[in-house]
Amino acid sequence: MTTSPQTDPGPLRQSARSKRATRIADAASGGWKVVAAKILGLGVVDAIAIYALFVLVRSESWLVAGLVAAVTLLVNWIYFSRGKLPAKYLAPGLIFLAIFQIFVLLYSGYIAFTNYGTGHNSTKEDAVNALLLSSQNRVEDSPSYKLTVLEQLGEISFLVTEPDGSVSIGGNERPLEDVRNAQLEGGVAVGLNGYTSLGFQDIIAKQTEIAAISVPLTDDPNDGMLRTPDGSSAFLYTSSLEYDEAAGTMRDTNSGTVYSDIGTGAFTSDAGQELLPGWKIDVGFDNFIRAFSEESIRGPLISVTVWTFAFAFLSVFTTFALGLFLAIVFNDKRMKSRKYYRIIMILPYAFPGFLSALVWAGMMNQEFGFINTVLLGGAEVPWLTNEWLAKGSVLFVNLWLGFPYMFLVTTGALQAIPEELTEAATVDGAKPWAIFRFVKLPLLLVSVAPLLISSFAFNFNNFNLIYMLTNGGPRDVSAGVNVGATDILISMVYKVAFVGANRDYGLASAFAIIIFILVAGISIISFRRTKSLEELN
Amino acid sequence: MTTATQQHNPDAVIDPDAAVVGHPKRPFKRYFRETGWRHLVGIAMSIFAAFPLLYVFSASLNPGGTLVTANSLFSNFSFQSYVDLFNRPQQPYAAWFGNTLLIGGISSLGTVFLGALAAYAFSRMRFIGRRVGLLTLLLVQMFPQLLAVVAIFLLLSGISEIFPAIGLNSQIGLIMVYLGGALGVNTYLMYGFFNTVPSSIDEAAKIDGAGHARIFFTIILRLVAPILAVVGLLSFVGTTSEFVIASIVLIDPDKQTLAVGLYQFVSQEFSRNWSIFAAGAVLAAIPVMTLFLFLQKYIVGGLTAGSVK
Amino acid sequence: MKVTKRGLWAVGALTVTASLVLTGCTAASDTTDSAAGNGGSLTVWVDADRASVLKDAAADFTAETGVEVKLVQKEFGDIRDQFVAQVPTGKGPDIVIGAHDWLGTFVTNGVVAPVELGDKADDFQAVGVTAMSYEGQVYGVPYSIENIALVRNTALAPSTPATFDEMVTMGEAAGTEYPFLVGLDPEAADPYHLYPFQTSFGAPVFGTDADGSYDAEALEIGNAGGDEFAAWLAEQGAAGVLNTNITGDLAKEKFVAGEAPFYLTGPWNVPAAVEAGIDVAIDPIPSAGGEDAQPFVGVQGFFVSAKSENALAANEFIVNYMGSEEVQTALFEVGGRAPALTASFEAASADPIVAGFGTVGENAVPMPSIPAMGAVWEFWGVTEAAIINGGDPTSLWQKMSGDIQTAIAG
Structure with missing residues (x-):
């Protein structure tokens, strides 16, 4: 940026020929840096891509490998061919956007069509595994066996010593047999001729294999199986569930109830009882149907929607008005120490938002808060516990949190308005307010209108503020739904889909998509209007 | 607050233009009309902006105290919390501070660069899908991020299998995630500003034989310096205060950022340490303030006024 | 000329690519070598x-x-x-x-x-x-x-109170600003800290089944004891003993400042009091309703x-x-x-x-760990806060019990 010896355009008239000469010289001298950067950049990208392809092909992830190859080719094509100027400028940002934003969006969209959430967290295989694991019940009053793990010709055996001192050996599917000639140490069998005793290190090295071993106590499998949780002791377990792989059903060995996979993502008995965990399945539009039929949503829906719009609109309006006002106030060159005022203005922006929300909540405490005790001389104004005051307080705190952003943005945007314009208007005898209203503001809006729309969308989904300051409250406890006066759509969705520790990601995603369609629709309509603004330019 | 703003707004515009030349000795009335009232606004707003943060500062000087002391500000004056902050082996504050500067710095530079490239294309070139593309950039960012954490974890754990160096628990990985948001609102902000730079400047340069890259890097970028500084600052603040994604991506304590680390001081419901947390937050605000102090001359330096001719 | 220039680029890019791939591969194989051969x-x-x-x-x-x-x-x-x-x-x-x-x-x-x-x-x-x-x-x-217990400032209250009322009397006799402190939330009270009082009226959240685990089907919170507890909450709220504006942080601060002889809290808040030079004793939680006060x-x-x-x-x-x-x-x-x-x-x-x-x-x-507990938390605290702040105890409490029942049934 700093080295540009050739930018100074000579005032001399140049012939077409000398101009071309200049251009070539230009490309040769100043251009080589660009070329070098390009070669280096593309080289790095290609190297990464080729390495990724190696790994992907080796792990047989063909789809991802194909995508990587296609994107790499596209990038090379864009930068090696002539023209494609817009693509050359857009590609770097778009690649990051596609990977880290579009993917997130598509993933959320996909989740909306599944039952992903508490109890439906993983694959069917994991669910079967977890069910079988937790159905292992230790046989009541059974002793704990001292265990030595033995190995013979690669086969693992369990050498167990009962509390009464008797020693026996068994293996996977090989019931226990008594052993007489074991080597004892302190009453515990530690070795057997012909077998190698495994030390802790060896056990750890083979732990997956050893953990899977279950040694039948007798020939009758109903007597239970010996398993080891730690490699040094074994316990007798019976399983209360049995998985029939061929039929794909779970059977409760105590009651005989059969639970089968009926396509709802969990083993279900004929009586309708589900075994959890289940697994993740696709459920089509079920989540969207639930989103519209959910009782706890439908009741407060209208009031929450109205408040969400009011909150988002007023938040944008107040922060923009204050930010712009301050930007103009501090934009006067005659004013001294504006620099320091400006720094103080962005203070609220420099601290973590949740910290500020906590401080405000404390200051707004009805009985002990600063606002009531000091500013209002001991009044007991219920700032956060009265429905309307809480709404006002939320807006007020959001103003405090948000005006520095608008202040910064408008301060920057104001620099784009040439002073000549205002001067000219003044000379023409325009009143200051009229200059602001008809000259400055429209120009300003050209650059900040999209930001206002995006700020609207941000506040529409401003979950953090609501969650930290009021958590949606105050609530009307007689209403019977977990929705309060300051709840906006997104915080209501959160409360409906995430109850306590239960997470219903499928439902939450469906709501997210619905809200997105709503916000995006409003934004597109607003854009139509800014389009006319833009043509002002 | 809203009403006050509206009442003052007209005045805000009356003054800068009404008075043309300031005399060395101005009568008070005139002084007040020109700049005096601005100081009043400035002082009032400074109190509004800074007051709640006095609680944070006061808490940081009161080891073992709570965040919102019952209105007894600065009852204690001890810097012990600041000392403690740097003496916790499990919570390496100094490392967090460095990481934050690094991650925030690189992400904001990257954001400015990628955003400016895109804004230039949108502002100066005409191509199919330009308007739709612009709109899409904005819409993508409006999607409620309820599941972003799950998706980003999956994505980065996938990347980890290929390139452990840029996947989970890698600061480069986190920077890449942040760069995913480089296009979007920022592009718009720059796009709007780029549009105010007359295209006659480009044309002139083109006639003088400059290529598009040269025009962009040596002419346009200089002219739009104010907005580059604004976007850089915005994205620096954004990345340094972000902690949801950072807490998923960065695992080792000495790789984490301030926002993630600081939150640990107060996330434990029963062993919150407000004082140390407040001290950490006060120090964490310093880079943002310093950066703003440094960038201010670019933001309001009036570069455009001089050169757009 | 242009062709050659672009050809040059391609060669350059290829060189860079190749060298990077090579270094990448060697680096990668290094890491796999060092990771292998580890016990676990x-x-x-x-x-x-x-x-x-x-x-x-x-x-x-x-x-x-x-x-x-x-x-x-x-x-x-x-x-x-x-x-x-x-x-x-x-x-x-x-x-x-x-x-x-x-x-x-x-x-x-x-x-x-x-x-x-x-x-x-x-x-x-x-x-x-x-x-x-x-x-x-x-x-x-x-x-x-x-778990929580009653923390007593021995300088202000010399002996262990047997009941809640006795504690309040002793607290008032101490002449401090507050007879008793417990951190509550203005919006959601604090069911966790108030639970021992609730159990002292014989109103646990859930009943237990044969093997002693909580049974989501047996919601006990709305029983007769629950109503008595609700009435008690209203009474204490009106008397100012329970105050939802005293948040956890405020309660801690005031106890540490010696403004109350009794403080219902857990061990996590005791060190601050000890450091402030307060001589504390840990007492059983006094019963409010006659039965044992069982905290979570x-x-x-x-x-x-x-x-x-x-x-x-x-x-x-x-x-x-x-x-x-x-x-x-x-x-x-x-x-x-x-x-x-x-x-x-x-x-x-x-x-x-x-x-x-x-x-x-x-x-x-x-504390119950069954998933149904999520539904309880949703309604429990806000109802307590509403009752403490003057709501009608019986109807609100029963409404809450009904709402929880509905939410669990889902």
């Missing part, structure tokens, strides 16, 4: 507080067994959701530290494996093992047990992932190592949380404060 390693998620405590214990375990223990520091509040989300991807840890009331979520999601305490089960305090059980199966090794007990412990590939090492670590007396005592000495192992607890009871909370804890009940 355990990844453990802990929060910052416990990380420092576990560090030495983990190093000792590695020295003894050769199994590397990698402690990953997480925010305590994040551990639950991240564990549930990451175990299915196969990227989760082998072991997590957690609170017992997460167990319902863990089991429903199939992310934890049962743990066999074997003969060790009897060495732990009974409430610890009960809390770590879900539907009769033990899933975790308890490590610390915490919170048990923290270690869980093993259902998809751990190091299950044996993980069990060895948490059962035989973390469950041993030396380690539990050492953990107490560093972290100050009352140990769950009886022998270690007895050693720790030399400290009168630990002993005092422990005595109260003998009477305590585990």
Whole structure:
């Protein structure tokens, strides 16, 4: 940026020929840096891509490998061919956007069509595994066996010593047999001729294999199986569930109830009882149907929607008005120490938002808060516990949190308005307010209108503020739904889909998509209007 | 607050233009009309902006105290919390501070660069899908991020299998995630500003034989310096205060950022340490303030006024 | 000319690519070499507080067994959701530290494996093992047990009150600004801290089934005792004894400043008071309704992932190592949380404060970990706050009970 010896355009008239000469010289001298950067950049990208392809092909992830190859080719094509100027400028940002934003969006969209959430967290295989694991019940009053793990010709055996001192050996599917000639140490069998005793290190090295071993106590499998949780002791377990792989059903060995996979993502008995965990399945539009039929949503829906719009609109309006006002106030060159005022203005922006929300909540405490005790001389104004005051307080705190952003943005945007314009208007005898209203503001809006729309969308989904300051409250406890006066759509969705520790990601995603369609629709309509603004330019 | 703003707004515009030349000795009335009232606004707003943060500062000087002391500000004056902050082996504050500067710095530079490239294309070139593309950039960012954490974890754990160096628990990985948001609102902000730079400047340069890259890097970028500084600052603040994604991506304590680390001081419901947390937050605000102090001359330096001719 | 120029580019780019790929490959093979040939390693998620405590214990375990223990520091509040989300991807840890009331979520999601305490089960305090059980199966090794108790400023109140009313009388006699403090939230009160009073009226949240675990079908909160408790809340709210504007932080601050003789809180707030020079005694929670005042007990412990590939090492670590007396005592000495192992607890009871909370804890009940509890939390606190602030006790309480019932039935 700093080295540009050739930018100074000579005032001399140049012939077409000398101009071309200049251009070539230009490309040769100043251009080589660009070329070098390009070669280096593309080289790095290609190297990464080729390495990724190696790994992907080796792990047989063909789809991802194909995508990587296609994107790499596209990038090379864009930068090696002539023209494609817009693509050359857009590609770097778009690649990051596609990977880290579009993917997130598509993933959320996909989740909306599944039952992903508490109890439906993983694959069917994991669910079967977890069910079988937790159905292992230790046989009541059974002793704990001292265990030595033995190995013979690669086969693992369990050498167990009962509390009464008797020693026996068994293996996977090989019931226990008594052993007489074991080597004892302190009453515990530690070795057997012909077998190698495994030390802790060896056990750890083979732990997956050893953990899977279950040694039948007798020939009758109903007597239970010996398993080891730690490699040094074994316990007798019976399983209360049995998985029939061929039929794909779970059977409760105590009651005989059969639970089968009926396509709802969990083993279900004929009586309708589900075994959890289940697994993740696709459920089509079920989540969207639930989103519209959910009782706890439908009741407060209208009031929450109205408040969400009011909150988002007023938040944008107040922060923009204050930010712009301050930007103009501090934009006067005659004013001294504006620099320091400006720094103080962005203070609220420099601290973590949740910290500020906590401080405000404390200051707004009805009985002990600063606002009531000091500013209002001991009044007991219920700032956060009265429905309307809480709404006002939320807006007020959001103003405090948000005006520095608008202040910064408008301060920057104001620099784009040439002073000549205002001067000219003044000379023409325009009143200051009229200059602001008809000259400055429209120009300003050209650059900040999209930001206002995006700020609207941000506040529409401003979950953090609501969650930290009021958590949606105050609530009307007689209403019977977990929705309060300051709840906006997104915080209501959160409360409906995430109850306590239960997470219903499928439902939450469906709501997210619905809200997105709503916000995006409003934004597109607003854009139509800014389009006319833009043509002002 | 809203009403006050509206009442003052007209005045805000009356003054800068009404008075043309300031005399060395101005009568008070005139002084007040020109700049005096601005100081009043400035002082009032400074109190509004800074007051709640006095609680944070006061808490940081009161080891073992709570965040919102019952209105007894600065009852204690001890810097012990600041000392403690740097003496916790499990919570390496100094490392967090460095990481934050690094991650925030690189992400904001990257954001400015990628955003400016895109804004230039949108502002100066005409191509199919330009308007739709612009709109899409904005819409993508409006999607409620309820599941972003799950998706980003999956994505980065996938990347980890290929390139452990840029996947989970890698600061480069986190920077890449942040760069995913480089296009979007920022592009718009720059796009709007780029549009105010007359295209006659480009044309002139083109006639003088400059290529598009040269025009962009040596002419346009200089002219739009104010907005580059604004976007850089915005994205620096954004990345340094972000902690949801950072807490998923960065695992080792000495790789984490301030926002993630600081939150640990107060996330434990029963062993919150407000004082140390407040001290950490006060120090964490310093880079943002310093950066703003440094960038201010670019933001309001009036570069455009001089050169757009 | 242009062709050659672009040809040059391509060659240049290829060179860069090739050299980078080569270095990339060599670097990659280096890392695989060094990673191979390792005995085994355990990844453990802990929060910052416990990380420092576990560090030495983990190093000792590695020295003894050769199994590397990698402690990953997480925010305590994040551990639950991240564990549930990451175990299915196969990227989760082998072991997590957690609170017992997460167990319902863990089991429903199939992310934890049962743990066999074997003969060790009897060495732990009974409430610890009960809390770590879900539907009769033990899933975790308890490590610390915490509950609230009445903290008394002995300079302001010389003797232990027997009932709530007696405590208030003593508190008023002390002449301080507040007779009694408990941290509440203006919007959601605090069911956890108020629970002992609720149980003293004979109104637990859930009944228990045959094996002693909570039964979501048997909601007890709305019984006759519940109504009496609600009426009591209204009365105390009107009298100003319970004040929802006194938040947790304010209550702590005021007790530390000597503005009240009694403070209902847990061991975590005691050090601040002791440091401020207050001589405290730990008393049983006085009964308000005549029956025993049973607080909730919170048990923290270690869980093993259902998809751990190091299950044996993980069990060895948490059962035989973390469950041993030396380690539990050492953990107490560093972290100050009352140990769950009886022998270690007895050693720790030399400290009168630990002993005092422990005595109260003998009477305590585990906080329910069943998923239905989520529905209870939704309605419980706000109703209490509404009643304390002047709402009609009986109708609100019954409404709450009905709402919870509906929410559980889903």
